[in-house]
Amino acid sequence: MxxxxxxxxxxxxxxxxxxxxxxxxxxxxxxxxxxxxxxxxxxxxxxxxxxxxxxxxxxxxxxxxxxxxxxxxxxxxxxxxxxxxxxxxxxxxxxxxxxxxxxxxxxxxxxxxxxxxxxxxxxxxxxxxxxxxxxxxxxxxxxxxxxxxxxxxxxxxxxxxxxxxxxxxxxxxxxxxxxxxxxxxxxxPALVPLLLSGEEANWTALSGVSTEVIAWTEAPSNKPNRQPPPRFREKMLVTHRGLSGPAILQASSYWQPGEPVYIDLAPQLAKDGCLLAPLLEKNARRDPQTFRQALRNALPLRLANHLAEAAAPAGWTNVAIETTERELRRYAFHPTGTEGYEKAExxxxxxxxxxxxxxxxxxxxxxxxxxxxxxxxxxxxxxxxxxxxxxxxxxxxxxxx
The missing domain is CATH 3.50.50.60 (FAD/NAD(P)-binding domain)
Incomplete structure (x- = not known):
């Protein structure tokens, strides 16, 4: 010995x-x-x-x-x-x-x-x-x-x-x-890509799309008094299996199964800025084409086109447009898991x-x-x-x- x-x-x-x-x-x-x-x-x-x-x-x-x-x-x-x-x-x-x-x-x-x-x-x-x-x-x-x-x-x-x-x-x-x-x-697994399935699986058709976002999770529903996790402003990447990129990897360390991950799709706007401002201007057109163009002004083309269908307002009233604005600035994904230790950093x-x-x-x-x-x-x-x-x-x- x-x-x-x-x-x-x-x-x-x-x-x-x-x-x-x-x-x-x-x-x-x-x-x-x-x-x-x-x-x-x-x-x-x-x-x-x-x-x-x-x-x-x-x-x-x-x-x-x-x-x-x-x-x-x-x-x-x-x-x-x-x-x-x-x-x-x-x-x-x-x-x-x-x-x-x-x-x-x-x-x-x-x-x-x-x-x-x-x-x-x-x-x-x-x-x-x-x-x-x-x-x-x-x-x-x-x-x-x-x-x-x-x-x-x-x-x-x-x-x-x-x-x-x-x-x-x-x-x-x-x-x-x-x-x-x-x-x-x-x-x-932590610092790991997240998987999407079910109705959200159609996001994987955008594989390769990258955009700057703010990503975060919230305190688990069974621990509502816990200090809220941090928010991460970095790139999000859509993959053929779900979501990745630095913002998602960061949020993944705090994510718990069954809980959503939230995304602000327009972090470049001020906190009170409005992604859909063109639809709220006086005498503005309010229709799918104007909605799509407002998204294209701020987001990658493929992502804007996808959201124009997936996140269209329920109507064209101020209330409906403002509700959609809030949803786009707090878009909820519901991951079904992670890519596991094989892809975890x-x-x-x-x-x-x-x-x-x-x-x-x-x-x-x-x-x-x-x-x-x-x-x-x-x-x-x-x-x-x-x-x-x-x-x-x-x-x-x-x-x-």
């Missing part, structure tokens, strides 16, 4: 940073990964350019059963800290919309940087370590695997959630947490934060056992926030071991 000070399970974003920081603090670190290569989700992120953080990182950009849990880790490791590392390696980057930072070239640069940092910390990276089983003894943790047995005083679990199983995602972190008595907030839910120390990520009941990254019940908004949580939770644990 090989002996280490720290064993990190999972060589993804959180695991690589955690291992490198712990190693550079003088700890003997083994980083075990069950895939044949590290950082597979890093490589595909941001369309291959890795949206590695967001300058607007703040606790209110995260969804968790305990919204205060993220505060300590995020305060101790800021986006500026990771950006300093990126610039130290001479990696060119740029800011896109809403504070998102991307590599100019390839996400491979971020992975190579983290691997180099691990080498600086003399981390032993062990790939293709399968069939991992963990037991605890009086001095720490015994890890059995297909590549041998290991022992350490501290065990850090960074094996992620269930999203994108083709990249090797498994329920390992949840299973191990249950083994040691930690609670699990039911996992579900992250997993919502996970290891209950009540069972972890916020400053260190250590289990409250099992000293020396830590959980970081996506496995924890912390889900960031789209746009680099989940990477920043990976970095911050990793450093919190690495500084504690």
């Amino acid at each position: 090989r002996e280490f000070d720290v064993i990190v399970l999972g060589a993804g974003a959180a695991g690589l940073v955690c291992a490198s920081v712990a190693g550079q603090r003088g700890r003997r670190v083994a980083l075990l990964e069950h895939n044949t290569q590290p950082g597979r989700k890093i490589l595909i992120s941001g369309g291959g350019r890795c949206n590695f953080t967001n300058i607007h990182t703040a606790p209110d950009r995260y969804l968790s059963a305990n919204p205060h849990f993220v505060k300590s880790a995020l305060a101790l490791y800021l986006p500026a800290h990771f950006l300093e590392l990126v610039e130290r390696y001479g990696i060119a980057w740029h800011e896109k919309t809403l504070g998102q930072l991307f590599c100019d070239h390839s996400s491979r640069q971020i992975l190579d940087m983290l691997l180099t940092e691990c080498n600086r910390g003399k981390v032993e990276l062990i790939l293709n370590a399968r069939s991992i089983a963990v037991e605890r003894d009086s001095t720490g943790f015994c890890i059995a695997s297909s590549l041998g047995e290991f022992h350490s005083g501290a065990l850090i679990v960074a094996t992620g959630g269930l999203s994108i199983p083709k990249l090797g995602a498994t329920s390992f972190a949840y299973d191990l947490a249950r083994q040691f008595g930690l609670r699990i907030v039911t996992p579900r 992250v997993t919502a839910g996970g290891i209950d934060t009540r069972d972890l120390h916020a400053r260190t990520m250590e289990s409250r009941t099992t000293p020396g056992l830590y959980f970081i990254g996506e496995a924890v019940d912390v889900t960031g908004h789209l746009g680099g926030f989940n990477f920043q949580w990976a970095w911050a939770s990793a450093v919190a644990a690495a500084n504690a071991v």
